[in-house]
Every structure is written in structure tokens, then in C-alpha cells.
Amino acid sequence: MSVADEFLLPAPDDDSQPFWDSCLEGVLRVQACASCGRRRFPPRPMCPWCRSFDRDWQAVSGRGSIWSFVVAHPPLLPAYSAVAPYNVIVVTLDEDPSLRLVGNVIDGADASLNSVDPSTITIGDPVEVVFDAPVDGIAMPRWRMLGGRR
Amino acid sequence: MKDQTAIVGVGQTAYAKGLPQSEKQLALEAIISALDDAGIDPAEVDGLSSYTLETTEEIEIARNLGTGDITYFSQVGYGGGAGCAVVGHAAMAVATGQCRVAVAWRSRKRGAAGARPWAGVSNRVRGNLQWTRPWGLLRPVDEIAMLTRRYMHEFGATREHLANVAVAARRHANRNPGAMMHDKPLTREMYMDARWISEPLCLFDNCLESDGAGAVVITGADRARDLGRTPVYVHAYAQSIPKQHQTMTNYFCDDPLLGPSWACAERLWARADFGPADIDVAQLYDAFSPLIPLSLEGYGFCGRGEGAAFTDDGNLEFDRGTLPTNTSGGGMSEAYVHGFNLIVEGVRQLRDESHSQVSDAETCLVTSGEGVPTSALLLRR
Numbered sequence: 001m002s003v004a005d006e007f008l009l010p011a012p013d014d015d016s017q018p019f020w021d022s023c024l025e026g027v028l029r030v031q032a033c034a035s036c037g038r039r040r041f042p043p044r045p046m047c048p049w050c051r052s053f054d055r056d057w058q059a060v061s062g063r064g065s066i067w068s069f070v071v072a073h074p075p076l077l078p079a080y081s082a083v084a085p086y087n088v089i090v091v092t093l094d095e096d097p098s099l100r101l102v103g104n105v106i107d108g109a110d111a112s113l114n115s116v117d118p119s120t121i122t123i124g125d126p127v128e129v130v131f132d133a134p135v136d137g138i139a140m141p142r143w144r145m146l147g148g149r150r
Numbered sequence: 151m152k153d154q155t156a157i158v159g160v161g162q163t164a165y166a167k168g169l170p171q172s173e174k175q176l177a178l179e180a181i182i183s184a185l186d187d188a189g190i191d192p193a194e195v196d197g198l199s200s201y202t203l204e205t206t207e208e209i210e211i212a213r214n215l216g217t218g219d220i221t222y223f224s225q226v227g228y229g230g231g232a233g234c235a236v237v238g239h240a241a242m243a244v245a246t247g248q249c250r251v252a253v254a255w256r257s258r259k260r261g262a263a264g265a266r267p268w269a270g271v272s273n274r275v276r277g278n279l280q281w282t283r284p285w286g287l288l289r290p291v292d293e294i295a296m297l298t299r300r301y302m303h304e305f306g307a308t309r310e311h312l313a314n315v316a317v318a319a320r321r322h323a324n325r326n327p328g329a330m331m332h333d334k335p336l337t338r339e340m341y342m343d344a345r346w347i348s349e350p351l352c353l354f355d356n357c358l359e360s361d362g363a364g365a366v367v368i369t370g371a372d373r374a375r376d377l378g379r380t381p382v383y384v385h386a387y388a389q390s391i392p393k394q395h396q397t398m399t400n401y402f403c404d405d406p407l408l409g410p411s412w413a414c415a416e417r418l419w420a421r422a423d424f425g426p427a428d429i430d431v432a433q434l435y436d437a438f439s440p441l442i443p444l445s446l447e448g449y450g451f452c453g454r455g456e457g458a459a460f461t462d463d464g465n466l467e468f469d470r471g472t473l474p475t476n477t478s479g480g481g482m483s484e485a486y487v488h489g490f491n492l493i494v495e496g497v498r499q500l501r502d503e504s505h506s507q508v509s510d511a512e513t514c515l516v517t518s519g520e521g522v523p524t525s526a527l528l529l530r531r
Contacts, residue, residue, distance in 0.1 A: 006273040008288075010280035041402060042281050048394065067401070068300035070292050071349035080286050085346070088287045090296055090401050100401045102282045113286060118349070123303045140284060 007079045009138045015043045018057045023139040028129050029057040030099060041099050060099075062129035063146070064091040067100055071118040086113035087121055091143060104142045106130070116145065151245040152421065156374035156381035157237070157529070159188025159367035160494045165330050165485030169259065169361040174206040177257035178214050180363035188367040189378050190251055197222040197252030197368075199240040201232045201488060206257065222249040228397065230437055230519030231410070233489035234527040238387035240368045250369060256490035257363035282399045291356055291438060293398040294521060295348035298440040301407055302350060307443060307458035309350065313341040314461035315439040316354045316482060321467060323479025326505040330358050331483040355439040357481035364490035366497065382500045385513075386421040386528040390414035397522045410524040411448025411517065418526050419450065426450040430511040431499045432473055433492035434520075436480045441520045442466070446473075449515060449526070468506035477506040489518050493527070500531040 012020040022029040031043035035052030046053055069089040074081045086104065093099040107115035109130040127143035161183025163169070163176050171179070185192050195217040198208045208223045222243040226232035233256065240252035275283045287293060301307055320336035323329035336354060344352040374381035390413035394403035419425055426449060434445045443457025451473055452460045466475040478484045478495035485491050496514040498504045514529045 007286075008273050008275050008284045010284050011274040011276045012280075013276065016280060042278060042396075068296050068303070070287070070295040070299060070351075071346070072286055072288070072292055073346045073348065076286070076288055080288060085349075086286055088285050088292060088296070090300075098404055102285050102287055102399075102401065104285050123300070138284075142285075 005078050008077070009136055015045065019043060020138060022057065023131055023141050024134060024137070026131050026139070027059050028062045028141055029059050030093070031055055032058045039096055039099055041101065060093055060095045064093045064127055066090070066105070066121065066123055066125045066127060067092045068123060069105075069121050080113075083112055083114045085118060087116065087118050089121070089127070089143065091127055101141070105145060106142045108144055109133070109142075151242055151384070151387070152423070153383045153385055153530070154245040154371055155241040155368050156371050156383045157366045157497050158369055158374045158377050158379055158381060159184040159186070159190065160365070160497045161185070161187055162328070162364040162491065162494055163362045165328065165360050165362035165487070165491070167359060167361060173257045173259050173363075174210060174214075176259070176361070176363035177204075177206050177211060177255055177365070180257065180365035181211065181215060181253050181255055184253065184365040184367045187379065190367060190369070192216055193218050194251045195253050196220055197240055197243050197249030199223070199236045199243070199252055199254040200225050201229070201236060201256055202227040203229055203232075203488070204257065222252065226525070228519070228523040230435060230488045231522035231524040233435075233493060233518040233525065234387065234516055235389050235518065235525035237366060237368065237384065237493060237527055238389070238525060241384040241387060244368055244370055250373070252368045253365060254368065255363060255365035256488050258487050259361040260359045260486065278396055278399065287399070289348070290398055291351055292348045294438045294440060295351045296401065297406060297521070299350050301440060301444070304407065305455035305458065309342070311443065311458035311461050312355055312439040313338050315436070315442045315466065316341055318461070318464065318466040319436065319476050319480045319483040322477050322506045323483030326478050326484060329479040329484040330360060331479060336483075351438065351440070354482075357437045357486035358483070360485040360487060362485050362487050364487055364494045366493060380501045380531055382497045382529050382531055384527060385423070385530045386418050387525070388414050388417035388421065389523070389525040390417065391523040395523065400521065407444070409444055409448060409520045410522065411445050411520045411526070414524050414526050415449045418528060422528050424513060429473065429513050429515050431477060431496070431508045431514050432475045433477070433480070433496045433514065433516045434475055435489045435492065435517050436476055436482050437486065437519060439482065442475065445517055445520045448520065449517065468508055474506070474508045477504050477508065492516050496527070496529050500529055
């Protein structure tokens with residue numbers, strides 16, 4: 001199988017390694033400033049509000065709501081074409097509406113990217129994080145629908 | 151630097167898929183055409199300004215073109231956000247005496263599938279893109295579709311509005327013999343029936359995949375008045391990276407729908423003797439149709455959330471709009487060369503040379519990529 005037939009995976013780096021390590025534990029964590037306490041995403045070395053380099057990682061509830069979404073159709077990389085059309089969402093975390101993560105809505109952990117009918121997805125829908133089984137050391141966080149609507 | 155420099159020559163190659171020349175040769179063809187247009191000998195060129203995406207180095211341009219000593223050279227990053235800044239840097243260099251005759255250009259071959267920037271060689275995604283691409287948000291169109299859905303949700307924009315943008319651009323291209331879509335009409339029905347690329351965006355919401363190059367020549371205002379062409383003055387220029395911005399995947403700041411055009415516009419208008427109501431014609435960066443309503447709002451032609459409705463009733467069309475926009479067909483219907491054709495068309499409008507000429511056009515706003523660190527120019531004659 002060539003690289004083109006595989007799903008893309010992140011390359012953890014100095015800033016992101018704790019995020020991906022936490023996903024392997026099945027916990028969604030975001031970076032926070034250890035000085036002023038503000039959470040931030042994506043992670044980076046310096047707090048843009050108080051300029052402190054002190055930082056830690058805080059577990060969040062893993063619940064949020066859909067801020068926006070797309071439904072991707074080919075032409076796409078082969079691995080993604082094979083499951084298209086599929087959704088990609090941006091989730092606003094319940095803890096802090098300024099924190100948003102990209103993901104997919106799927107029908108439970110390890111389900112396919114096209115396992116939820118895109119016509120059932122609406123902005124504002126509540127979602128909860130699920131983690132795929134690790135592939136090459138990465139457990140991708142994705143999202144499943146919760147009941148109700150906000 | 152207000153009105154201290156002028157664009158005195160424009161040039162471009164043919165635009166097509168699969169041109170045989172190299173990017174280097176296309177760049178040289180566009181530059182020599184612009185110098186011929188200006189009536190300036192290539193040996194006089196002493197400034198070079200280009201995009202970081204450019205594959206041809208300044209030394210290659212200089213030794214092919216047979217320039218004298220190059221005393222100013224610079225590049226601007228962020229792809230389609232760079233175009234107006236490339237001209238702006240050249241104008242600043244001329245205005246401050248770093249050089250006397252500057253050339254700015256963009257040459258690009260994109261017509262082949264292998265040239266797509268998302269056709270990677272590794273399945274590991276580095277840097278900021280690790281937060282988006284692994285989930286299948288692969289292409290620029292996906293990244294902008296995400297903002298578009300939210301824009302529709304917040305402000306009531308519809309696909310009818312995006313069709314307004316696509317149809318107006320195509321109408322202008324149909325009048326422009328150099329446009330890739332010159333012979334291909336686009337109706338509203340064709341738009342509505344088009345295949346999806348990334349919902350809510352369809353095929354006709356996307357720019358073209360093009361090979362080609364464009365170039366402009368910038369020199370001092372005094373010299374410009376001695377040349378044969380109508381000088382097109384660089385009245386104002388601005389750049390912006392707004393707070394907490396993250397290029398195309400700008401989902402992480404407080405309000406992702408307040409794109410870089412807002413911060414750019416604030417500085418641009420502050421440096422100008424006129425405002426949005428005085429603009430006769432606009433060339434707005436259009437890699438994707440929703441960038442037009444977002445730019446109309448950012449640059450102050452209407453209120454926030456009103457950009458979509460602004461496109462109604464042919465309001466972008468050259469002969470019946472209050473703001474004729476992308477009068478060559480733009481990136482969606484003339485060619486996509488990271489917005490450089492928009493700059494060339496802006497100059498042509500002010501020289502009364504457009505195929506969709508706006509009568510008595512004296513002022514033109516040209517913008518670069520909304521959704522990336524951006525730049526804009528105010529041109530006047």
C-alpha cells in the first residue's frame with residue numbers, strides 16, 4: 001500500500017506531543033497558561049495574553065457543539081475518496097466557546113468517516129469526543145452525536 | 151508613499167492548462183511584455199519583487215533579462231495573500247530610493263494534478279496542518295467551505311448569492327478573449343446543478359487551475375509622467391495579519407468570520423484620500439466565491455453580514471453594478487495566478503483598456519487573498 005492510500009496522521013512536535021499522548025490515554029486535554037490560567041488551542045510555547053512560557057495541560061469534558069461542518073467530495077486523496085462523501089466538523093468546546101477543534105462526526109469509536117448521514121448534521125448539535133484505536137501510535141479524537149440540540 | 155510611484159507597464163502570458171513553457175520562461179515572457187508596455191529597457195530594471203511561492207529566483211530573472219545591478223529584491227509569503235504586497239513592496243522601494251525601476255510578477259503552473267499542493271509524499275502532517283488535515287479537511291476549498299457554512303448560518307447567505315458571484319465573473323470572462331472561460335457561458339441553472347466539491351461549495355465556487363504569468367513595472371511618479379502610458383498611481387497600500395490568525399484554517403480566533411481584510415482595510419483607507427464610496431471598480435481576490443461577500447464587508451462596501459445581498463441584481467457586473475468587480479473574469483473565470491491577473495486588470499481599467507470597461511474609471515481597489523495574511527492596493531489615475 002502506498003502512502004497515497006493511507007489516511008493522514010499528525011506528526012507530533014514539541015508543541016503538540018502532550019495533546020496526542022493524552023489522546024492515547026483516552027483523555028482530551030488542551031494547553032493552558034500556568035501563569036494567567038487561560039486555555040489555548042492550538043498549543044504553542046508562549047501565552048499570547050500574559051507572555052508567560054509556563055504552561056500545563058488540562059483535561060476537558062470532551063463535550064461540545066458543532067460550530068460548522070463541510071461534506072467533502074472528490075477529488076481527494078485516495079483513502080479519503082474511498083469514504084467520500086464524508087463530514088468534517090469544527091467543534092466548540094463546552095468549557096470555553098473560544099476553543100475549537102476540527103474533527104468528524106462518526107457513529108462511535110472506530111466507525112468510518114461516512115458512518116453518519118451528512119443530512120442529519122446541523123450547526124449547534126451537541127457532540128462528545130470518542131477516540132479511535134491507535135494507528136501508528138496515534139489515537140484520533142472524533143465525535144459522536146449526543147441527543148438534543150442547542 | 152501616496153501617489154509617489156506608478157504602475158507604468160503590465161504584461162501577461164496566455165492562460166491555459168498545460169502550457170509547454172517552464173515557470174521561469176513564463177515569468178520572463180510576462181516581464182518582458184510589461185517592460186515593452188512601459189517603454190522601459192530591461193537594463194534599467196534594478197528592483198525585483200515576488201511571492202515566496204515563486205520557483206524562479208531573482209538571480210535567474212536578472213541574468214536572463216539582462217538587467218543592470220539589482221539593488222532591491224524581496225519576497226512576500228502566504229500565497230494568494232501576497233499579490234498586492236508584492237506590488238506594494240516594489241512601490242515602497244522606489245519611493246524610498248532603494249531602486250528606480252521595479253518589476254513585480256507571479257508565474258505559476260497549476261494545470262497538472264501532480265502540482266496540487268495537497269498531493270503529499272508522506273502521510274504525516276506537520277505544523278499547524280496537523281490540526282485539520284488528518285480529519286479529511288484536505289484542500290483549500292474544504293477550509294473555506296467550513297467558514298462559508300458558518301457565514302450562511304450567521305447571516306442568511308445562500309447559494310443564490312454565491313451564484314451571483316460566479317455568474318458575474320463568467321459574464322466578464324465571456325467578454326475577455328484572454329480568459330480561460332471566454333467561450334464557456336455559465337448560467338444560474340448550471341451553477342445550481344453543478345457537482346459538489348465541498349458542501350456547501352460546488353465546482354463553480356472554485357477558481358480555475360491555470361498555467362500562466364503576469365507582471366507589472368513600477369517606477370517613480372515623475373518618470374511615469376514622461377512615459378507613453380497613462381500612469382496608474384499607487385495611491386495606498388496595506389498588509390495585515392490580524393490577531394490570532396491562522397491562515398486558511400482560521401477557526402481558532404475569537405471571530406473567524408472577521409478575516410484579514412478587516413484589519414487591512416482599516417489601514418488602507420486611513421492612508422487614502424478617498425473611501426469605499428469613491429471606488430469605481432474593484433478586483434477582489436476570488437479563489438472561492440464566498441471570499442467576495444466577505445471582502446465586500448471587510449473593505450467597507452456594506453455592513454457586516456450584508457456582503458451576500460450586495461451581490462444581488464447584477465451589482466458586481468461592469469455595466470449595471472454599483473461596484474463592478476473582477477471585470478476580467480478574475481480567478482474564477484479568467485485565470486488563477488494567485489491574484490496577479492487582478493492587478494493587471496485593475497491597471498487596464500484605469501487605462502481604459504478593459505474588455506468590460508467601466509466608463510470613466512478613476513479609482514480601483516485591488517485585494518489579495520482574504521482568509522490568509524493579506525494585502526490590498528488602491529490605484530488611481
